[in-house]
Amino acid sequence: MTHNTQNNLQSRPVRKRKLFRNFDAIRLHLKSRTVLGGISIILILSVISCAETNYNYLNDLSKKASLLEFKFSQYEPTIHKGQELCIAVSSLSKEGSKYFRTSTEKTGATGVECLDYVVDINGNIDFPLIGNIQVYGLNLRQCTDTVKDRLSRYLEHAHVWVKFQNYSFTVLGEVNRPGEFVADDGKINVLQAIAMAGDLTQFAKRNNILITRAVDRNMTYTRLDLTTKKILESEFFYLHPEDVIYVESNKGRIANSKNLIGITSVASGIGMVAAVFITTYLK
Numbered sequence: 001m002t003h004n005t006q007n008n009l010q011s012r013p014v015r016k017r018k019l020f021r022n023f024d025a026i027r028l029h030l031k032s033r034t035v036l037g038g039i040s041i042i043l044i045l046s047v048i049s050c051a052e053t054n055y056n057y058l059n060d061l062s063k064k065a066s067l068l069e070f071k072f073s074q075y076e077p078t079i080h081k082g083q084e085l086c087i088a089v090s091s092l093s094k095e096g097s098k099y100f101r102t103s104t105e106k107t108g109a110t111g112v113e114c115l116d117y118v119v120d121i122n123g124n125i126d127f128p129l130i131g132n133i134q135v136y137g138l139n140l141r142q143c144t145d146t147v148k149d150r151l152s153r154y155l156e157h158a159h160v161w162v163k164f165q166n167y168s169f170t171v172l173g174e175v176n177r178p179g180e181f182v183a184d185d186g187k188i189n190v191l192q193a194i195a196m197a198g199d200l201t202q203f204a205k206r207n208n209i210l211i212t213r214a215v216d217r218n219m220t221y222t223r224l225d226l227t228t229k230k231i232l233e234s235e236f237f238y239l240h241p242e243d244v245i246y247v248e249s250n251k252g253r254i255a256n257s258k259n260l261i262g263i264t265s266v267a268s269g270i271g272m273v274a275a276v277f278i279t280t281y282l283k
Contacts, residue, residue: 057191057206057226075238076139077164077186081119081216083241084165085135087127087147088114091155100128116165121217129154140164140186169239171197173247174204189238190224190231193245205248211236212244 079085089100100115117125123136130150135143140162148160164186172178176198190211194200207225213236214220224231231237239245 058229058231059227075187076141077167077238077240078137078139079119079123079135079143080240081121081123081136082214083119085117085119085125085143086114086163086165087117087125088161089147089151089155089158091158093155114161114163164241167241169193169241169243169245171245171247173245174201174249175199175247176201183239186241187238190236190245191226193239194226194247197245200247203249203252205250208248210246210248211239212246213240214242215240 117127119125119135122132122134124132124134127133127147127150133147133150135146138146144160144162147162148158151158151160164183167183167186167188168180169183169188170180171193175194178197181193181196190209200206207227209224209226210221211224212219212221222234222236224234224236236243
């Protein structure tokens with residue numbers, strides 16, 4: 001037997017031992033990955049379970065139309081103190097119409113030029129030639145008729161347009177697009193406002209929506225439960241100018257924040273253990 005043959009025979013057991021050692025390392029590696037993957041899935045599920053799962057609104061609303069629904073479909077916003085109105089006046093008499101035009105007039109939604117009037121603390125607007133006109137508590141149609149009636153002494157066949165100016169509201173908290181928004185016609189409810197803000201997030205507290213409102217220089221507020229039809233009966237269902245909607249976070253958001261801190265710590269620990277495990281047993 002030659003010298004090379006003897007060397008080959010002696011090296012075979014060594015290679016066999018190395019081969020078994022490699023198989024053992026592979027098994028240990030697969031087991032470690034399985035354990036780490038299982039822990040990761042558990043941590044992810046624990047975060048998801050903390051989120052709000054009921055995203056429905058008006059859960060107890062009947063499928064049949066009711067008198068209550070019809071009543072609110074006829075809602076008309078009214079004029080409040082401190083509100084800004086855009087009023088346009090036109091007539092066949094250019095001489096008479098000039099009293100209701102200034103260099104600062106702007107184009108309203110009707111396409112005609114209008115002037116801005118602020119409702120004072122007494123509920124009046126100061127109108128050219130006419131003087132004070134009581135508009136507090138009127139809707140836009142009633143205000144239009146009132147102004148037109150008072151103008152009849154100065155203009156024949158006058159046309160009057162009245163619109164809300166800067167009918168804005170704010171949505172904050174757990175919505176997808178918080179910010180300030182404008183309702184062109186002044187007729188908007190809390191559900192429409194939330195839709196304009198991109199709807200509620202999964203962490204929103206749907207049964208405790210806060211709405212703040214300034215009424216005659218006094219601040220008032222209420223809380224609405226969007227999951228029940230009772231919001232349709234609330235005087236806060238339709239928004240007023242400068243209303244603020246605040247959507248609180250539910251327990252899932254708070255728990256999720258705490259879980260993220262815990263998950264970061266656990267993940268760091270798992271990483272250290274995995275590093276030691278791989279370094280020690282998978283060489």
